[in-house]
Amino acid sequence: IYEYVKTFKKDKKVLLCKKKVNSRLVSNIPADTRILDEENLTLLPKATKNPVEVENERIAHIRDGVAVTKFIYWLKKNVGRSPITELSAAEKLYEFRSEQEDFIDNSFDPIIAYGKHAAIVHYFATPETDIPLEPSGFLLADTGGHYKEGTTDITRTVVMGSTTEEEKKYFTAVLRGTLNLGAARFLHGCTGVNLDILARQPLWEMGEDFKHGTGHGVGYLLNVHEGPNSFRWKIVPGGNAVLEEGMITSDEPGYYREDGFGIRHENLMVCKKAEKTEYGQFMCFEFLTMVPFDLDGVVPELMSVRERNLLNDYHAQVYEKISPYLNEEEKEWLKDATRAI
Template identity: 80%
Template sequence: MTVKERIEALREKMREKKIDAYLVPTDDFHASEYVGEYFKCRKFITGFTGSAGRAVIMEDMAGLWTDGRYFIQAAAQLEGTGVELFKMGEPDVPTVHQFLEEKLGKGMCLGFDGRTVSAKEAAELSEILEKKGAALCVNYDLVGEVWEDRPALSCEPVMELDVKWAGESRADKCARIRKAMEEKKADAFVLTSLDDIAWLLNIRGGDVHCCPVVLSYLVMTKTKILLFANEKAFPAEVKDALAKDGVALLPYDDIYEYVKTFTTDMKVLLCKKKANSRLAGSIPEGVAVLDEENLTFLPKAIKNPIEVENERIAHIKDGVALTKFIYWLKKNVGKVPMTELSVTEKLYSLRKQQENFIGNSFDPIISYGVHAAINHYSATPETDISIEPGNFVLADTGGHYYEGTTDTTRTIVMGSVNDEQKKYFTAVLRGMLNLANAKFRYGCTGVNLDYLARGPLWELGQDFNHGTGHGVGYLLNVHEGPNSFRWRIIPGDNAVLEEGMITSDEPGYYVENEYGIRHENMIVCKKAEKTSFGQFMCFEHLTMVPFDLDGVVPQQMSVQERALLNDYHAQVYEKISPYLNEDEKAWLKEATRAI
């Protein structure tokens, strides 16, 4: 079926159920950022393949909302489908909620699959609709009813993450969370976020592409831990190990019936921002629900010393692969045929050579020339283009290792580029170095520091339309909260930077239909000195990959900025060169020369 045919089939189901507007989120049943194939209803109904976005279907319109990373991609993919693009955050563009409030009136009905919308959002929508005299219908998966060849729910094998990688045993983590429950006087903790469950139980899976998580729900009480998941995914040794630590395995869907057994004398911890509305709605009326952030959220983000040391090792391995890749690119461009897809395969082959490599941490973003202006472009056989001298290759890629997760972007000069491209290449690099060099009092958040990365571009009256940095999981999701760098203050997303938090530092600059630039390192937050003013903090580079000096204009950089780049490059050469052959080592020596 075409997109138009799919939308018409959905509208027919809506008419049957007397639903006037149907909301199709990107989410699975766990509020995950990336979702398994079974859950890609929004992609199925609109044709838009980006990782973020939501659709609203009505009788006379179909709309897709997405953020600045995907404006160009969405416009291209929606062309000819009849689906209108709503550019989130742009002037005069309503939010999904504002749009629904305007369009839905008395006697009308909004529908969605309650398992794919959070309890918090469902309550907000209910409040909006109540004022308008409209109703909610949350019991139907209408997209699923028209999706004839829908993939099955994933059931990939589960593995145990040894304590030598995790740095803390499952028993100790569970004891920590139980202690936090006691402090909150909670009788039960319902956990629905897949990465939180994987972190807590020291298990990893493969139920979401590039995210080593296990489709599951978890309930912890004072005396038991119940894991609701597909038993077929668990090898006998993993089941035995879980059982020894008091974890009982129950069928995945049984969570909805289980929470109905909660009694009115209980206090239940549940994050309504992350738990789906059908699950929250299954808890009996009268049960006290404490709606707070998951107790696992912050401990997961603060990497322990073993995790941090392992991440240093992972980034050296990744740095070796990426350095070899950049050397190969620059040596062979214009001499051997290469395309976005073929060089993507080349990089994967170099990563695979590294010990304890597991797989990509996200779909590689390797884009040349005009494609690099699309923030999150990933090549397909239909879009693949040749790489020739005369523009940038932007390579935003990462890997999962037993030692941790990496995410690195380098913009590589193919042959030569013009003065304007070099000017912005240098401005973005200055911002990245300045943020990584930040020294600040404890208590600062990413909002306090974001200006350091954007400053060189803002001085030129330019900017980039995405966040500056995100937290990264340990052999988990490549995007992880609560730490981030951004200039906008978002309520509830303004975490203090703690020692052990790993965050990306990735400013960029993009010129539509011409080129794109992004430089990204992973940095770990550390304690600096303590003075009468309090504890000071700083960052350490984890990523060890050279920046392409062919794009740098030293005259644009201050003395301090040149010193920062030179010091960083000296570290790269020291840590990476022992793993290179003689030709690669000689090239790296020149590529990391002092400027």
């Protein structure tokens, strides 16, 4: 490509985005070639998945859901009984994913962060930082897989044992944000900026926040971070795309207490058309991720009736779609893990 662009004639017009293209490529384009510095024209078509791609993503997320559900069961059964570290846990999750049909590889380096490590946003374990998991506190697991049917990205905060009331309070607040954003109904034309408050409101009411975006677009067996769709409250250039049918976006609020603990709950969801009225086309979301949220960290009394119903409905879907792929012991555990609250 670097040699090819040198052959461009002066009557050529080249469209590229200087924010994304590297300097060597740009400098190799002849000076008399006209450059149109604009956003990549393929971004929006890639972001709006077609019905076949969306259905394939549902399949990928069931396979991934089976792997991650098995992993959570394995964690809870074995922590404190056999040695497990952040790195060995990541290897075990890779093993569960590898057992799934059409699995290709991780979609990014796994973030398995225990205890105070989870308070470091986007921490990843190394041989020097690797620590053992203990039967107390939280384990944050932000991981994903590439399958022939698509790409997954999921975060679950797993209760490893004894936790404080304060930890459960924040665990529940973050979960409320995830559920409320996932249940949004909105007019076509809205962007992630319009909806971000739904995820942050439970924390903002407590005078708290998290210092990262609430959600990012996800590619179809491509980049796990793919624009232009996102959820954030800050208006940034190029980051405020209208939410279109077929867009897949993550829903991942969090809370991080420095040197204490970290919480993040992440589902991927696809944007869909809802009813059309005199006011225009309404839109909604469908959760693609199918893995239980850890009820051991939930305080039902801190949730509204609507929020509890949202969680119960979601967990009923998880059990229906994931349980057929589990053994009897795992299935029995999942039945309790998805019980109505």
